[in-house]
Amino acid sequence: MWNASQFTRPLLNEARQRASARAGATIPAMAERWKPSVTVAAVIERVEGGVSRYLLVEEHTPEGLMLNNPAGHLDPGESPQQGVEREALEETARVFTPDRLVGIYMTRFQRPARSEDVTYLRFAFGGTVGEADPARPLDTGIVRTLWMTLPELRESRARHRSALVLQCIEDHAQGKRLPLDAITSDGTLTAPLIKPGR
DSSP states (O other), X not given: OOOTHHHHHHHXXXXXXXXXXXXXXXOOOOOOOOOOEEEEEEEEEEEETTEEEEEEEEEEETTEXXXXXXXXEOOTTOOHHHHHHHHHHHHHSSOEEEEEEEEEEEEEEEEGGGTEEEEEEEEEEEEEEOOOOTTSOOOTTEEEEEEEOHHHHHHTGGGBSSTHHXXXXXXXXXXXXXXXXXXXXXXXXXXXXXXOOO
16 A cells, blocks of 8 residues: 655755755764665577577576576676676677567565575576587576476476576466566766766
8 A cells, every 4th residue: 555654754854964064964874775786687498399498507606507597697787688688798708689578576585594685686697598608607606507398397496596497488478578668777877977966
């Protein structure tokens, strides 16, 4: 249920802090704002003999060797499309060309042993890849790449890095797609707008 106070309360607190600053009072430090970790993933299908296979990576994780889509964190200054092209190349040694947005996903995990509590916001893209460059090493932590059928993926859920590995592929197989221009990356990503705030 929508609650107006969740939006007005921060504004009121900010106004009170400004009033205190004008009166010479010390402004308490603002609590750090929650932010999700933004990631990008490539969903890559190859059809041979009428059988679809999807490109996965096997990688080292704190939980052991796991399977994942070619994926990783968005770097500062890059668009989601640029990020997924970079990550796919780093993890598979293949040039990936996105041609659709499969979906936008959120997931969360906790790792108490490391005091980690992370929410991920994932942009998954479908597209095509070229052949692997044998001279290009795979990214640190990636053991190998492999092609798997959808039934094989469903049977190996226990080895998936997250539930999104299969979810993105299932959505791709069902034909879910949005145009790439559903995401707009403003020019301020590389040439930030400078604001004169105090």
